[in-house]
Amino acid sequence: MAYMSREARREQIMNAVVELVAQEGLAAATVRRIACQLQCSPGQIHHHFDSAEALRAEAVREVWRRLEPLLVAALRKLSPRERLITVLSGCKTQILGEDDPLLRVAERLWSEAWETRRDSAVRAAIVDGVCKMRDEVCASLAEGVAAEDFPEDLDVNRMSLLLIAASQGFDFLEEVGIEQELGIDKRAYMIEVMRREGL
Numbered sequence: 470m471a472y473m474s475r476e477a478r479r480e481q482i483m484n485a486v487v488e489l490v491a492q493e494g495l496a497a498a499t500v501r502r503i504a505c506q507l508q509c510s511p512g513q514i515h516h517h518f519d520s521a522e523a524l525r526a527e528a529v530r531e532v533w534r535r536l537e538p539l540l541v542a543a544l545r546k547l548s549p550r551e552r553l554i555t556v557l558s559g560c561k562t563q564i565l566g567e568d569d570p571l572l573r574v575a576e577r578l579w580s581e582a583w584e585t586r587r588d589s590a591v592r593a594a595i596v597d598g599v600c601k602m603r604d605e606v607c608a609s610l611a612e613g614v615a616a617e618d619f620p621e622d623l624d625v626n627r628m629s630l631l632l633i634a635a636s637q638g639f640d641f642l643e644e645v646g647i648e649q650e651l652g653i654d655k656r657a658y659m660i661e662v663m664r665r666e667g668l
Contacts, residue, residue, distance in 0.1 A: 549613035
């Protein structure tokens with residue numbers, strides 16, 4: 470491995486991690502595998518990441534960092550109400566298309582990260598993702614209030630949590646295989662939740 474600045478080395482490591490998890494999943498991102506791929510010692514990887522969990526957590530964050538500008542740019546073209554529904558119902562494919570490779574990697578990573586959320590570093594990465602989602606929900610609600618599309622006395626912070634809880638609740642029902650008992654898909658469910666909340 471040739472000499473590189475600390476930032477350049479970290480970027481090289483992250484590129485290798487993202488490439489590996491895109492092909493083999495989050496569990497494949499071990500210090501030893503990355504070191505082997507980069508033809509360096511594991512110590513050089515540990516210089517940047519103190520554990521495999523930290524490396525995996527950073528992979529989740531890095532994929533989001535790469536995807537976020539594309540999603541945000543596309544979301545900004547939607548009305549506040551449509552943006553809110555899209556964010557809450559997970560309709561990313563409506564924005565980027567089902568064939569977007571980065572989107573497929575992000576969805577896979579999020580699912581795998583969720584399964585390993587007991588690792589503190591991965592849990593912190595999930596919290597970061599939920600906070601970014603909440604920021605987008607709050608912005609959509611605030612813009613909807615300003616546009617007089619939502620009630621002017623709306624408690625944006627509280628409503629953002631209620632809506633995210635409903636969105637995540639649907640995901641849980643889907644995970645255990647009983648969401649079909651609702652008789653509607655997630656998008657229709659979130660529209661119904663918003664209607665009941667006066668939105």
